[in-house]
Amino acid sequence: MKSVALDNVSKSYGGVEAVKSISFQVAKGEFMGILGPSGCGKSSTLRMIAGLEDITSGELRFDGVVVNDLSPKDRGIGMGFENYALYQPLSVRQNISFPLEARGVPRAEIGPRVAKIAKLMEVEDVLDRRPYELSGGQQQRVSLARALVRDPSVLLLDEPLSHMDRHARVRLRARIRHIHDAIGATSIYVTHDQEEAVALCDRVAVMNFGDLQQIGTVEELWLKPRNRFVAGFLGQPAMNFLPAVVHDGHRLRFDIEGQPMMTVRQALPGRGKQVTFGIRPEHIRIGGNDATMPGRVVLVEMEGDVDVITIDVGGVELKTRSGTHRSMAPGDAVMLAFPEVSQHVFDGEDDAAPALN
Amino acid sequence: MQKLAIEDITKRYGRTVAVDNVSFACAQGEFFSILGASGAGKSTLLKTVAGIVKPDAGRVLLDGGDVTTRPIQERNVAMAFENYSLYPQMKVYENIAFPLRAPTRPRRLSPTEEREKVVHVAKILSIEPYLDRLPGQLSGGQRQRVSLARAMVREPNVFLLDEPLAHLDAKLKFQTRTRLKQLALEIGATTLYVTHDFREALSLSDRILILREGRIEQIGTPKEIYHQPATDFVAALVGDPPMNLIDGRLRSEGGRLRFEVEDAPVPIVIDLPSAQATVNVRDDGLVRLGCRPGDVRYGTGATSGAVRLPVYAVEHSAEASLLSFSLGHDRIVQAQVPGRVTAQVGEPIEIGFPADRLFLFRKTFELGEV
Numbered sequence: 001m002k003s004v005a006l007d008n009v010s011k012s013y014g015g016v017e018a019v020k021s022i023s024f025q026v027a028k029g030e031f032m033g034i035l036g037p038s039g040c041g042k043s044s045t046l047r048m049i050a051g052l053e054d055i056t057s058g059e060l061r062f063d064g065v066v067v068n069d070l071s072p073k074d075r076g077i078g079m080g081f082e083n084y085a086l087y088q089p090l091s092v093r094q095n096i097s098f099p100l101e102a103r104g105v106p107r108a109e110i111g112p113r114v115a116k117i118a119k120l121m122e123v124e125d126v127l128d129r130r131p132y133e134l135s136g137g138q139q140q141r142v143s144l145a146r147a148l149v150r151d152p153s154v155l156l157l158d159e160p161l162s163h164m165d166r167h168a169r170v171r172l173r174a175r176i177r178h179i180h181d182a183i184g185a186t187s188i189y190v191t192h193d194q195e196e197a198v199a200l201c202d203r204v205a206v207m208n209f210g211d212l213q214q215i216g217t218v219e220e221l222w223l224k225p226r227n228r229f230v231a232g233f234l235g236q237p238a239m240n241f242l243p244a245v246v247h248d249g250h251r252l253r254f255d256i257e258g259q260p261m262m263t264v265r266q267a268l269p270g271r272g273k274q275v276t277f278g279i280r281p282e283h284i285r286i287g288g289n290d291a292t293m294p295g296r297v298v299l300v301e302m303e304g305d306v307d308v309i310t311i312d313v314g315g316v317e318l319k320t321r322s323g324t325h326r327s328m329a330p331g332d333a334v335m336l337a338f339p340e341v342s343q344h345v346f347d348g349e350d351d352a353a354p355a356l357n
Numbered sequence: 358m359q360k361l362a363i364e365d366i367t368k369r370y371g372r373t374v375a376v377d378n379v380s381f382a383c384a385q386g387e388f389f390s391i392l393g394a395s396g397a398g399k400s401t402l403l404k405t406v407a408g409i410v411k412p413d414a415g416r417v418l419l420d421g422g423d424v425t426t427r428p429i430q431e432r433n434v435a436m437a438f439e440n441y442s443l444y445p446q447m448k449v450y451e452n453i454a455f456p457l458r459a460p461t462r463p464r465r466l467s468p469t470e471e472r473e474k475v476v477h478v479a480k481i482l483s484i485e486p487y488l489d490r491l492p493g494q495l496s497g498g499q500r501q502r503v504s505l506a507r508a509m510v511r512e513p514n515v516f517l518l519d520e521p522l523a524h525l526d527a528k529l530k531f532q533t534r535t536r537l538k539q540l541a542l543e544i545g546a547t548t549l550y551v552t553h554d555f556r557e558a559l560s561l562s563d564r565i566l567i568l569r570e571g572r573i574e575q576i577g578t579p580k581e582i583y584h585q586p587a588t589d590f591v592a593a594l595v596g597d598p599p600m601n602l603i604d605g606r607l608r609s610e611g612g613r614l615r616f617e618v619e620d621a622p623v624p625i626v627i628d629l630p631s632a633q634a635t636v637n638v639r640d641d642g643l644v645r646l647g648c649r650p651g652d653v654r655y656g657t658g659a660t661s662g663a664v665r666l667p668v669y670a671v672e673h674s675a676e677a678s679l680l681s682f683s684l685g686h687d688r689i690v691q692a693q694v695p696g697r698v699t700a701q702v703g704e705p706i707e708i709g710f711p712a713d714r715l716f717l718f719r720k721t722f723e724l725g726e727v
Contacts, residue, residue, distance in 0.1 A: 037526065167594075167599045170679075171691075174669060174681035174689060175689075177671070178669050178681070194527075195674065198673060199674060199679065218673060218675075234675070236531065237531055238528055280675075282676055298539070299535060299538055299539060299542075301560035302579045303559055304559060304597065308560065310535055
């Protein structure tokens with residue numbers, strides 16, 4: 001496995017820039033996610049790394065060596081797709097050994113290599129079956145075995161879980177992480193599902209409209225989102241946003257009924273400037289001594305062990321999560337606290353608004 | 358009072374039984390969901406209530422009156438489907454207003470009254486800015502909300518909603534779900550809601566019917582369905598991360614009841630309170646143990662049935678960690694732990710299954726091999 005570096009990589013289709021000069025590195029052995037809504041450029045980025053798309057400008061390097069002009073075959077990529085793309089007439093064993101045979105690996109070497117990867121993927125009991133005789137999860141594992149058997153330079157995964165039912169998906173997700181760790185793979189995982197990216201990846205690159213919005217560990221993205229888009233994209237329910245106006249250095253006035261004032265730790269821009277205050281549902285506290293923001297429960301939605309509670313605060317609806325042991329009902333008056341460490345303030349009102357420190 | 362009653366409905370397509378002798382009743386104003394996998398018969402059941410599908414047996418009662426043979430237009434029900442079925446040549450406003458102008462309406466609304474109603478639902482569903490556009494100019498999610506608005510605008514007796522949130526992305530699905538619930542409460546209409554998404558069913562419903570291959574698996578409130586799943590099937594369907602289901606055998610030893618897993622890498626023996634019902638045991642002694650990942654004890658302080666297993670994989674969510682352990686033979690057990698746990702793969706960790714958090718099921722399906 002190798003390290004991967006993108007250096008000002010762009011992709012244009014005609015006059016449309018799908019990927020706008022993005023740069024990041026993936027260390028050897030790292031599990032990197034590329035996350036964003038549809039059309040954000042994540043799949044184009046993956047396809048450029050794989051060699052399935054030309055790179056319009058910029059440099060792509062594996063272990064420091066520029067690979068822009070290498071064909072997909074010569075880059076030595078292993079790929080896992082949403083559809084498993086197995087050869088149905090061939091047995092599982094033949095599917096896995098195919099890439100080795102195609103490259104003229106000696107027969108005596110193929111057998112042990114297939115056996116080894118099959119054991120790791122736990123498909124050794126089904127080697128003589130046909131793909132259609134397997135469950136979706138098993139097929140995906142065979143597909144991964146085929147991708148990994150020739151010891152690729154990097155493993156690229158394109159939404160490999162999206163066709164599975166939920167019970168299988170969560171378990172296969174654990175398997176993918178296990179396999180990555182077991183072989184010390186360099187993995188790049190493309191998804192639109194923030195929960196999947198957060199679960200699996202060491203670091204995540206968040207994209208929107210072809211731009212890299214932020215790259216960081218999941219904790220960094222969660223606690224220190226760089227702008228309003230990243231803040232709102234991670235988390236379910238999403239971060240609550242409240243419009244506000246700067247009063248002075250560390251005080252803002254919420255642009256809601258009653259126009260309550262709040263002191264924040266961030267240094268605020270000039271008086272009268274429009275900003276956005278953000279707080280995650282997980283971080284809002286209901287009740288307690290420091291709860292000073294009055295609200296009224298609008299709705300309680302059960303999701304299992306937690307309730308999602310919608311609370312009207314001065315005409316704006318906020319969402320919080322709470323254990324189901326607290327019984328709350330629509331109409332209940334509550335007091336809320338926004339703990340200082342969990343407050344976010346963004347300089348502006350749109351997705352691009354940068355976070356203030 | 359009973360608004361809607363379904364009595365012994367059966368529907369066959371050729372030799373396939375799509376709906377098999379299903380009965381239930383909804384109270385006035387109740388939000389009632391039908392939850393199941395694709396092909397379970399959910400949509401067929403809904404269409405029977407609408408009058409689009411004629412059942413082979415059984416009756417549909419609205420307000421106590423038998424409407425089984427009545428056509429859809431005489432039932433005062435409103436439907437919204439997963440596919441939006443909007444009129445492409447009409448603006449969004451016209452599409453939403455369409456049912457208000459139907460000749461069967463008792464009274465024609467004044468243009469002001471009509472606009473008020475249309476704008477009201479459009480606001481609730483956040484599609485007010487698009488009222489002057491054509492459906493073709495909208496995204497899939499926007500079209501779906503227009504379809505929903507059209508169903509809701511006429512304030513019918515009964516709403517029939519078939520996966521109305523299916524095409525929305527995760528964020529929008531969440532928002533629209535909340536709006537839908539608010540709107541249903543506000544109008545006080547009886548709603549029959551078909552979905553395959555357990556979160557939608559739990560969060561929206563007063564009661565949930567779980568349909569499995571055309572038959573009722575369980576009917577209950579969201580709390581009952583989540584906390585007292587009647588079968589392993591319900592347990593696997595409802596909850597995230599999904600409930601651990603482990604097959605094993607029950608043994609009675611000196612008045613104590615024990616659950617044992619065969620062929621596990623380490624012996625797994627879990628003591629059960631003797632009060633645990635044994636009715637779910639099959640003749641061959643096989644039983645399926647259920648424990649939600651959030652209820653599995655982790656690290657020191659693990660209680661009954663504590664086992665040491667090497668960590669198979671570590672994953673995270675925003676504020677919790679999900680640890681997986683392999684029991685071999687394609688079996689994975691998961692524990693959800695608050696905070697960010699940094700366990701190494703292969704590191705042995707003690708986990709335990711607290712006796713008061715266990716379910717015993719009769720095994721009714723093969724666990725999919727993942």
